[in-house]
Amino acid sequence: MTDNKQTILAVRDLKVDFTTPDGTVNAVKGIDLDIRTGETLAVVGESGSGKSQTMMAIMGLLAKNGGVRGSATYRGQELVGLAPDQLNKVRGAKVTMIFQEPMTSLDPLYKIGRQIAEPILYHRGGSRAEARARVLELLELVGIPEPERRIDSYPHELSGGQRQRVMIAMALANEPDILIADEPTTALDVTIQAQILALLRSLQRRFGMAIVLITHDLGIVRHFAERVVVMRRGELVEQGATQEIFERPQSDYTKMLLAAEPHGRKAPPPETAPVILEGRNVVVDFQIGGGLFSGGKRYFRGVDGVTLRLHEGQTIGVVGESGSGKSTLGRALLRLIHSEGIYRFGSTDISRLDRKQMRPLRKEMQLVFQDPYGSLSPRQTVGEVITEGLMVHEPGLSRADRDRRAMAALEEVGLDPAARNRYPHEFSGGQRQRIAIARAIILKPRVVILDEPTSALDRSVQGQVIDLLRTLQQSHKLSYIFISHDLSVVRAISDYLVVMKDGKIVEQGDTQDIFDAPQDAYTKALIGAAFSI
Known part of the structure; x- marks a missing residue:
């Protein structure tokens, strides 16, 4: 004890x-x-x-x-x-410390072996050869594959999990x-x-x-x-x-x-609810290489033949590890990136529409990002941020009308309308996420894709944002695609679940059914990891 x-x-x-x-x-x-x-x-x-x-x-x-x-x-x-x-x-x-984001703690200009060796040489002395041997021992200890090769890698060449292991190795260097x-x-x-x-x-x-x-x-x-x-x-x-x-x-x-732990369950929409957004056989390829010194063009398949149908009033949760293709799929469905497939919004085939032809539909198809601070202009007041879309999609509105709409949107997301005259940096993370949601709903969309909207927030604030999204969905008959790696949040907000791995859907169905009885081994591993930590 x-x-x-x-x-x-x-x-x-x-x-x-x-x-x-x-x-x-x-x-x-x-x-x-x-x-x-x-x-x-x-x-x-x-x-x-x-x-x-x-x-x-x-x-x-x-x-x-x-x-x-x-x-x-x-x-x-x-x-x-x-x-x-x-x-x-x-x-x-x-006494040693490891930080939340290793990419900002590791020097991008130096190989990881050199960075791990620094505290060893400082506190223990000895030769560089002895320090290198200790670094190899530490990399093996923390589970870095092929330590003899990785010791000479730069931080950007490692995955997020591997960079965190490097930070742990550095912290443990002197026991x-x-x-x-x-x-x-x-x-x-x-x-x-x-x-x-x-x-x-x-x-x-x-x-x-x-x-x-x-x-x-x-x-x-x-x-x-x-x-x-x-x-x-x-x-x-x-x-x-x-x-x-x-x-x-x-x-x-x-x-x-x-x-404040996420709770509650969302009921599915009625079976008669129409399909509002559809993507059939969606394929997204990214070019890698092909530069002046990198040889011929090569391609990486980010989304591989995915079909997804979103019904009116439905919330589809899309889960999977980093690199599974979930965010790429969301952008493809909104026709924001080049992709192949057949796309429909309501009764309209949008598969071949160009940027100009898509513009009238943009107000009905909105996107909310993970990091609102990065997506909100620091030079604009909150009121200007929120009403920017109105100037594009409803140019006939007067300044006073836009201001009234901004006040109503802020009130609807639980913020003081007077806040419209302040700047984004003056708000907390949860408040900034509410501002990002207000910017989306002010256009009265039918579909909102939310890409990791709560991952950077405290649990109590996550719960508030989830409750807000539920309320807005009922008030405006919204349809959501909710992309996240936080399964407890996804379970609380979605009625249908899609599990992605390597650009493909490995399992999909009623959210509760999948959580209660997952069929695919990968889904079982995700759920097991999330609820047995």
């Missing part, structure tokens, strides 16, 4: 402040926590709760405008205020006491998530290290952590054994987080 484990990192009255043009922001407001030998401690809470900043402060990695007060002692040594040369003897050797993992699986497919978590668990047993898991995914916490710390607005609101927290939460906030 954890009671018999020794405290190796003790945090007392830790405060983190950031100096901004608008004043001081108190990100962490005096928290206490202990990390014990060999345990897995999960730190949970919504975005902005202070969970990542707490660990960054302990590691001495705050931004320049950040300051830390209080105490964090590692085996009796105070880390807060420690000189950088002394702190470097601890971080990277005794630390504590590994801090900040959202290490959020951007990964469920099968890769399960592999990474299984890898961390096995490495923890091997090295006897403590793991601090920062996450908003309570499914992972339930199966992976021994203790849980719940944070909100920079304060620690509850902590305890995982089973105790999940079965008998004391804080209202903890109860809200647990209740």
